[in-house]
Amino acid sequence: MDSELMQFPVQWHGRxxxxxxxxxxxxxxxxxxxxxxxxxxxxxxxxxxxxxxxxVTWQVSAVVPDLATLRQLFTMLESLPGLKMLI
Structure with a gap:
């Protein structure tokens, strides 16, 4: 993830x-x-x-203030029981 290209806060969307x-x-x-x-x-x-x-898919989104929080969000979502894939 190239943080130099990202302007925080970002509106993140995922599935x-x-x-x-x-x-x-x-x-x-x-x-x-x-x-x-x-x-x-x-x-x-x-x-x-x-x-x-x-x-089943779930659409998720959040306003993320910084790169550290974005990485924490990914780590926590990836640890959800029953997760097949985070996109």
């Missing part, structure tokens, strides 16, 4: 690809936002299910 049986994804992401102080303007909304219904 979580979660196993469908993963519990309380929305609550877990909201807790991450609270811990990192990203509550204002942060969102999480359910997306589509895979054709086999094994996976």
């Amino acid at each position: 979580l690809l979660m196993h469908a049986e993963a519990a309380d994804v929305e609550a877990a992401v909201k807790r991450i936002y609270i811990v990192l102080g990203l509550v204002d303007g942060a969102t999480i909304t359910p997306g589509r299910k895979s054709s086999s219904a094994r996976y």
Whole structure:
């Protein structure tokens, strides 16, 4: 990640690809936002299910104040139980 090209704060958007049986994804992401102080303007909304219904996507976004917080956000999201991929 080239921080010289990024102007903070940034409006970050991502997607979580979660196993469908993963519990309380929305609550877990909201807790991450609270811990990192990203509550204002942060969102999480359910997306589509895979054709086999094994996976569900979640659209996430937040206003991130600096590179250190962005890296923490990625680390915390990547540790969610049931995460297949963070895009």
